[in-house]
Amino acid sequence: MTGAIWNLLLALAWVILSGDFSGLNLVVGLVFGYITLVLIEPQVDALKGYPVRVPRILKFLGFFIKELVQANLRVGFDILTPPWHMKPGVIAMPLEARTELEITMVANLISLTPGTLSLDVSDDRKVLYIHAMFLDDEEELRRNLKEMESRALELFR
């Protein structure tokens, strides 16, 4: 968090000092600020872990967009063709996320990928109940959900 604030401050300083108040120049400032922070990270304890976090977030975004488009096409195909290929069902997924914030983020991400919709969390916060549209290969689906969860948790921890 401190890393992100410093990055933004450096970018603002860049924009003010170079005198070009455009969005593109702000992006340039962000990139230079990030490079500076990567260089001084070994000496400053408060910045620990910031350099690896940014590429991780970008990688996660790419992974997520891929999943989103792929699964949307699958649901779309099933809606357009007359016979139903889907096998909907409610499954229980054990959660690795512990705090309320982590559970909220994981549940939202699962709801956002088409084909899965988070229904409820058990009272002891250990299991997330998910409605899935394609249960042909339950093991595969559980593996995908687990991968999504662990990738999302990496961003917070």
Next chain:
Amino acid sequence: MIETIKGFLILTGALFMLLAALGILRLPDLLTRMHATTKAAALGVILIMLAVAVHFGDVAVVARAFAIIVFVLMTAPVAAHVIGRAGYFVGSKLWSGTVKDELRPNYDPLTHELKSGLETDANARHEPRDSDPQ
């Protein structure tokens, strides 16, 4: 070149919205309908907003287009979850082709308690948490 990209983005966005509308009409039960409407429609909005950002290419418009995308991504899953959950617990029927339901046996409609199915004697006891409503 830019014209082609814009056209592609708008057409695919509209196509996904059309799919969402068809999904409401065709899908058999509440939960599967929620699948179609929220996600396909959200993807449609995102694609059209990207086309808007590319078309105007102006900082003020691009920033607003991205703000719209972020807010849609934040609110769509919450709305889908709330409607789906309410519908399920109020008792809307699942489609006859539903293959399994692991929630039903763990839910007690009288006390509204939802077990995880992982309880041992130790953690099955009800312990008050800080987040419990008073």
